[in-house]
Amino acid sequence: MGGIFIVSQILRQSAAFALDFVFPMTCASCSEWTGDEGLRVCRECSSKIKILAESVPICSKCGKPIALSDGLEYNSPHKNSSAVCLRCSVTGDILYDNVFVPEENSLREKGVRYNASAYCGVRAAAVYDGILSELIIKFKYQNAERLAAFFASLLFEAYGRYPEISSPDVVAPVPLHPFRRFTRGYNQSDLIARGFARMSGLNYRESLLRRAYSTPQQAKLSAAERRKNVAGAFAVGRRSLDSVKGKKILIIDDVMTTGSTLDACARALMDAGAAEVFCLVVATD
Ligand SMILES: [Zn+2]
Ligand SMILES: [Zn+2]
CATH class of the missing domain: 3.40.50.2020 (Rossmann fold)
Incomplete structure (x- = not known):
């Protein structure tokens, strides 16, 4: 049983490796061709990722975006802020x-x-x-x-x-x-x-x-x-x-x-x- 499991793991990993080798230039998210730039994720998919703390304030302790329900001040950007989210406090x-x-x-x-x-x-x-x-x-x-x-x-x-x-x-x-x-x-x-x-x-x-x-x-x-x-x-x-x-x-x-x-x-x-x-x-x- 254990042997079969291990073999199936190895096969699965080899298959993934082979696919990676055959289709190295496709986006890992939408599978579209990403061209010659060698991108793992295409530009369009990357742009949908919500990068932190560019526009939202974050908790100075846990780094999570501070939710409005916490009732904290939002006008300060995180770098000058020592705001702590409700959970951390x-x-x-x-x-x-x-x-x-x-x-x-x-x-x-x-x-x-x-x-x-x-x-x-x-x-x-x-x-x-x-x-x-x-x-x-x-x-x-x-x-x-x-x-x-x-x-x-x-x-x-x-x-x-x-x-x-x-x-x-x-x-x-x-x-x-x-x-x-x-x-x-x-x-x-x-x-x-x-x-x-x-x-x-x-x-x-x-x-x-x-x-x-x-x-x-x-x-x-x-x-x-x-x-x-x-x-x-x-x-x-x-x-x-x-x-x-x-x-x-x-x-x-x-x-x-x-x-x-x-x-x-x-x-x-x-x-x-x-x-x-x-x-x-x-x-x-
Ligand atoms: Zn994509
Ligand atoms: Zn926190």
Whole structure:
């Protein structure tokens, strides 16, 4: 049974690779010919992606667009604004009340409240809807490794728009559990982060973080279940400690929804002595 599964995975991935080879110049979204420019997504489809924070104010903490229902002021562009969305300003007390937090913990020494997010902030390149959400789903559940370069370029442009992510010492992906990495054939965050690090010339460490244990897939869980699900799921490997201590770290992922995965990563890094953790994602809802 397992053998058949693995063979089918290999066949599926080879088929996707072959298609990529035969039709390298078609848009990953609409399948139209993109000509000789080597674009992964055609100009028309790209123009439909809602790039953040060009026109909408975002939360200075989680980076999500601030909804009108939050009742906050909108006239200030995000770069001068310390506006925090309603979610970031109220989740505090309820966020970690069910989660075990060890007494001896570097965050406590640093005076960081446990119920506050461990990351300094999250920034997203674009809004998770329409064409971009379709592309990300394709990228995740079918083999579409060539999309990684497209997402990396979205991140690179976003990195230029968010000066608050000040020159990180190390860039690292959200790790995938080794078994899931094997069945999928790749870690989508690693592919994107690797491309981004190459473009930005930043120092890249694929295995800075590792999964301490496998967690059920987040997609089917509620927000509260997600937080419990990933709390303590990540750890810094002993060989990576020197790359973490006192360093500014940038974590890369494809999508942020509740932020619980990024927070769990940041928590592990802060516990290992990181100076600051920022996160950059392709899309946020
Ligand atoms: Zn297209
Ligand atoms: Zn927020």
